[in-house]
Amino acid sequence: MLKLWNSLTRTREAFGPINPGEVRMYSCGPTVYSMPHIGNFRSYVTWDILRRVLVANGFKVVHCMNITDVGHLVGDGDEGQDKLQMSADKEGISAWDIAKRYEKIFVDYAEVLNIKLPDSPLLCRATDHIEEQIKLIQLLEEKGFTYKTSDGIYFDTAKFPDYGKLSGQPLDEKLEGARVDVNKEKRQATDFALWKFSYPNGRSFDSAHDDAMHRRHMEWESPWGIGFPGWHVECSAMSHKYLGQPFDIHTGGVDHIPVHHENEIAQSVAAYNVPLANFWVHNDFMTVEGQKMSKSVGNVYTLDDCKAKGIEPLAIRYFFLGAHYRSKLNFTWEAAQAAQNALNNLREFSRELAIPTDQNPHESFNDEFMSELNDDLNTPAALAVVWNLVKSDVESSVKASTLLAWDKILGLDLDKYIAKPVEIPEHVKQIAQRRWEARSRQDWPAADQLRNELDSLGWNMEDGAAEFKLKPKV
Ligand code: AMP
Ligand code: ZN
Numbered sequence: 001m002l003k004l005w006n007s008l009t010r011t012r013e014a015f016g017p018i019n020p021g022e023v024r025m026y027s028c029g030p031t032v033y034s035m036p037h038i039g040n041f042r043s044y045v046t047w048d049i050l051r052r053v054l055v056a057n058g059f060k061v062v063h064c065m066n067i068t069d070v071g072h073l074v075g076d077g078d079e080g081q082d083k084l085q086m087s088a089d090k091e092g093i094s095a096w097d098i099a100k101r102y103e104k105i106f107v108d109y110a111e112v113l114n115i116k117l118p119d120s121p122l123l124c125r126a127t128d129h130i131e132e133q134i135k136l137i138q139l140l141e142e143k144g145f146t147y148k149t150s151d152g153i154y155f156d157t158a159k160f161p162d163y164g165k166l167s168g169q170p171l172d173e174k175l176e177g178a179r180v181d182v183n184k185e186k187r188q189a190t191d192f193a194l195w196k197f198s199y200p201n202g203r204s205f206d207s208a209h210d211d212a213m214h215r216r217h218m219e220w221e222s223p224w225g226i227g228f229p230g231w232h233v234e235c236s237a238m239s240h241k242y243l244g245q246p247f248d249i250h251t252g253g254v255d256h257i258p259v260h261h262e263n264e265i266a267q268s269v270a271a272y273n274v275p276l277a278n279f280w281v282h283n284d285f286m287t288v289e290g291q292k293m294s295k296s297v298g299n300v301y302t303l304d305d306c307k308a309k310g311i312e313p314l315a316i317r318y319f320f321l322g323a324h325y326r327s328k329l330n331f332t333w334e335a336a337q338a339a340q341n342a343l344n345n346l347r348e349f350s351r352e353l354a355i356p357t358d359q360n361p362h363e364s365f366n367d368e369f370m371s372e373l374n375d376d377l378n379t380p381a382a383l384a385v386v387w388n389l390v391k392s393d394v395e396s397s398v399k400a401s402t403l404l405a406w407d408k409i410l411g412l413d414l415d416k417y418i419a420k421p422v423e424i425p426e427h428v429k430q431i432a433q434r435r436w437e438a439r440s441r442q443d444w445p446a447a448d449q450l451r452n453e454l455d456s457l458g459w460n461m462e463d464g465a466a467e468f469k470l471k472p473k474v
Contacts, residue, residue, distance in 0.1 A: 007166060017059065030102075034102060039286040043251075133229040150197075166262050204225055245274055251283075322383060349390055353396050357401070455473070
């Protein structure tokens with residue numbers, strides 16, 4: 001029985017879906033305006049594990065994730081520039097090209113991390129759903145939840161009595177937190193933009209004239225004037241379209257709790273009068289020296305930075321699994337290297353296993369493994385079970401079938417290694433032998449040159465006291 005920590009009730013609850021056998025899950029996706037860093041991917045690997053654990057529990061999973069390509073402003077209080085427009089100005093290309101560029105990088109990175117993203121149309125862009133967002137805002141307008149200011153249409157949080165329920169923050173504390181907000185036209189500091197105007201007071205395309213100050217690349221006509229949707233609207237509109245309401249699980253980073261998710265709930269519940277989602281699951285941050293890894297702090301690392309240091313994407317995935325998703329995970333190069341070493345060891349061990357005779361995992365080890373994962377996705381404990389199996393005296397072919405089954409959840413590509421001993425080509429063996437001889441007669445230049453040759457062929461040579469070992473480079 002899967003148990004998940006539900007941020008909404010602040011308890012660990014037994015999970016059960018609304019429709020038997022099917023789980024509808026929504027994950028807040030990336031804002032595609034710059035290089036995603038590994039901190040961002042901690043979220044997406046967590047939801048990938050959750051999806052795989054749900055499948056292992058026999059559920060069909062309908063997973064939806066948005067791509068934010070418009071409307072996410074620099075300030076959480078709806079002030080400042082649109083992040084995509086800001087990057088467009090900086091990089092000298094259009095906001096549309098910025099979105100395309102960074103969405104592709106996100107999708108490529110997700111692939112090398114073995115994150116299975118939703119298939120189209122469930123991986124959905126905000127800019128492809130402007131009509132749905134306008135309709136949602138109209139519905140909120142009809143129900144009296146909106147008001148107009150000179151820069152947009154706003155949601156009146158005073159009209160939604162449950163505002164603040166997710167974060168559990170009393171409204172006065174929330175108002176105090178949002179007090180720094182610069183927009184004096186808002187009725188309450190917690191109110192948020194549903195539609196932002198490109199021109200003050202909302203002109204239409206007919207009446208808009210060229211304005212030297214006007215630089216927006218993404219904008220649409222609407223019943224209120226030319227503009228673009230507020231960031232939170234897309235998630236409410238697209239989850240409603242693809243999953244219905246209420247759905248089962250809503251995921252995101254803890255940073256989304258106080259503003260973005262609170263606002264999603266307010267809009268969706270106000271519009272449709274039923275809860276948005278039953279379970280709210282949030283991951284904590286990856287940190288560097290105790291501080292959140294984030295672009296604004298400037299302490300971010302990308303998968304490319306890791307690659308340059310010899311750390312593979314799947315080692316980063318292994319590193320994520322080594323911590324519980326609701327605790328902070330501090331990044332250091334030593335810790336990343338330790339994850340790479342552990343993964344290499346697991347691969348080496350897997351290679352030597354006997355071919356599995358059937359697909360069944362070892363029963364009691366499997367019970368242990370699944371019960372750790374079903375305990376609010378306790379991946380570090382599940383990895384400990386992996387190593388206990390490795391060290392155990394379980395028959396080699398059963399170890400192989402068990403690891404194969406578990407890798408469907410871990411996603412570490414162990415199938416490429418299990419029961420596949422390394423085959424060293426004859427010419428590689430010969431170069432290694434020549435190097436070993438050069439080394440024995442202390443001919444270091446020749447030994448170094450032959451090591452380089454092995455390196456370029458993709459092999460590492462490890463020198464022991466009496467013999468050498470050849471290992472394929474990862
Ligand atoms: P963004 O593209 O800024 O909207 O962020 C995308 C996702 O990455 C969000 O769900 C954030 O919660 C998450 N995120 C951002 N920084 C970190 C971090 N340092 N550790 C874990 N998750 C993060
Ligand atoms: Zn969202």
